[in-house]
């Protein structure tokens with residue numbers, strides 16, 4: 001009896017913490033993996049409380065069937081946790097098939113992925129997933145700078161990232177790519193901005209966003225995990241870094257968003273169409289930071 005009422009009020013019980021991209025706010029989320037299979041990036045504390053696991057298929061399928069009865073018209077589904085795309089092609093394909101047969105109006109399935117999760121799948125496997133509805137991957141590439149990728153222990157390089165992301169795009173999967181503003185601190189700021197722009201230019205993702213490096217356990221905690229000396233950027237330097245990054249972007253048609261809660265300055269547009277407008281806004285802020293409309297609650301070092 002207790003089980004019955006519990007299921008009625010909590011049809012899906014998540015293994016917390018649960019994260020999703022802002023654009024998946026109205027999606028149904030199924031946890032098909034728990035945690036992150038890498039879990040060792042210097043700046044990331046998202047899943048450090050969890051040990052990575054693949055959720056048993058029978059439990060995932062039972063959850064899908066249960067939610068399908070409650071929300072049969074679901075159109076968007078996000079697969080969690082950290083890098084659900086790490087699942088092998090046969091496992092992912094079975095989940096995608098199960099979702100399609102239970103949600104007839106389903107329009108999009110998406111997931112977080114690491115470049116290494118993509119590269120392990122063949123072109124034909126990626127295409128089949130895309131054709132079956134797994135149409136969008138969110139990938140925090142963080143930086144395009146090889147030195148910095150090593151210092152933050154990302155386990156990827158400029159080349160491995162580009163190769164994987166281009167492979168996914170060619171298969172018909174759309175990409176939402178994230179860069180971390182301030183990641184390398186003062187010393188690596190310029191090369192981070194420049195090489196991240198180069199990487200993005202090669203990838204030409206459909207969506208691009210920037211988040212600001214934050215320190216949930218304090219700056220020292222990050223500095224200890226960063227494999228070199230780390231000196232944090234103040235707000236103005238963070239915005240200068242954004243200026244260098246945007247200045248060097250050469251994009252055909254990418255939706256750009258820098259409007260996460262961590263961003264001091266909200267920037268949005270289509271790139272390159274709105275590049276000059278965004279650069280002008282940055283220039284205004286840098287020439288008169290006191291009047292610039294920066295989010296006052298977050299200003300650091302001003």
Ligand code: SF4
Nearest residue numbers: 036039040041044082
């Ligand atoms: S791969 Fe992503 S989720 Fe995993 S530790 Fe790195 S940033 Fe965090």
